[in-house]
Amino acid sequence: MKSFEQATSPSGDTLKDRTLERLQELILTGDLVPGSKLLETQVAAKLDVSRATLREAMIRLSEIGLLVNLPFRGSYIRKLDRLDLQEIYSFRTGLEKMAFQFCWDKRDLISQADLQMRNERLCQCISDNDAYGAIMAELHLHNWCYELSGHSLLLQSWERLKPNLQFYFSMHQKAHDRAGPLRESHDEYIRLAKGDSLDDMLLHLEHHMQQGLENTLSFLDTTS
Amino acid sequence: MKSFEQATSPSGDTLKDRTLERLQELILTGDLVPGSKLLETQVAAKLDVSRATLREAMIRLSEIGLLVNLPFRGSYIRKLDRLDLQEIYSFRTGLEKMAFQFCWDKRDLISQADLQMRNERLCQCISDNDAYGAIMAELHLHNWCYELSGHSLLLQSWERLKPNLQFYFSMHQKAHDRAGPLRESHDEYIRLAKGDSLDDMLLHLEHHMQQGLENTLSFLDTTS
């Protein structure tokens, strides 16, 4: 189990990996402002690592999409506009529909109880008005179908997309100093995910994601 | 146009990028045997680059999936079994269905003529018995819907998956010294892609991909 986690999520073992995580954290928390340039020597000093190690971490952050690297010109914190948000949500919708198609026949009592628990954790965060916790809980809830699908390419693709979602939420929460799209609990989502109609689930996913997108977009409009 | 190509496909500009392409070429052509270990000093000397530059290229090849990096143990050429092949094909099916959903309303006379041309190039390669050209032509044909979709995340995901497909085809072609799954021309695929029923297209995609997978799998069986 331990070795499996290390194999799929090679984090924390090497300094390069820890640097990646720390830098990602700095981006997600908003300590590094979107659009600003990262000076390698400066950031390397700040994180107390060599330039080479930092550069290796930045390459992977560029692949995720949190950084934009322009050859000979530097790396910049990714700036996300509403078009990017629409792409992320539409892609996410497609991925999650795939995930449910793959995991559908693998559901059992244990995994359903697991799903239930993840939802309850989300509900708890919402009622506690814990915005950050709610974001993480919601992502963890949606992680369920990808894990259950047993499809490594699909899971990998989702893991790459996930930081972008976190980035949005944190970005606007920081910018406007109020809770982001604190969504309603996922009752319908859960009910259908436990149900016996895959078509209904897929249809609901379209609606669910569209709702999430519109929530976030309208949230942006209130401040533009 | 030039700057756009550089922005979306950052290739050839830096030594790191050229090294990535050269190393990928060595893998795809079978010069580097799947499962074998890559010694950094040795490969760096062979490619005439520094270890740092090579490592930056290898990181991105690991993300694509052509290399497997084990911390403190080294990097190995990815070995692909039939389970990996099934994953690649099923994921590819999902991606291409997404692509057609996004590009469907963007089709026009010009893009349809473009699609036609790509198919004719493929047919030419097949009738010429040009196995390598056919592989490239087929991938270029399938590229059409991703480009037309205008969805950068989707295109990016496909671009990441594509080398894995090339890897398979080249792998077995090399191993058995005969043409890989030289598929029939994509007449039905083209006809439906030009037609006016998205549902028919999506349905055909499932069948088309399943056919491709079975062709490749049975091709493996003949030698196991």
Add this chain to the structure above:
DNA sequence: TGCGATTTGTCCGTATGTATT
């Protein structure tokens, strides 16, 4: 437009840590 300052890209030598024998 040009020139100096800054930064990235790239290389090298070396030291440390890990895995394997």
Add this chain to the structure above:
DNA sequence: TAATACATACGGACAAATCGC
């Protein structure tokens, strides 16, 4: 257990490209 081989990581160096004046 010791020894070897290798990956990891560091610091300094230089050229080339970019940026700012």
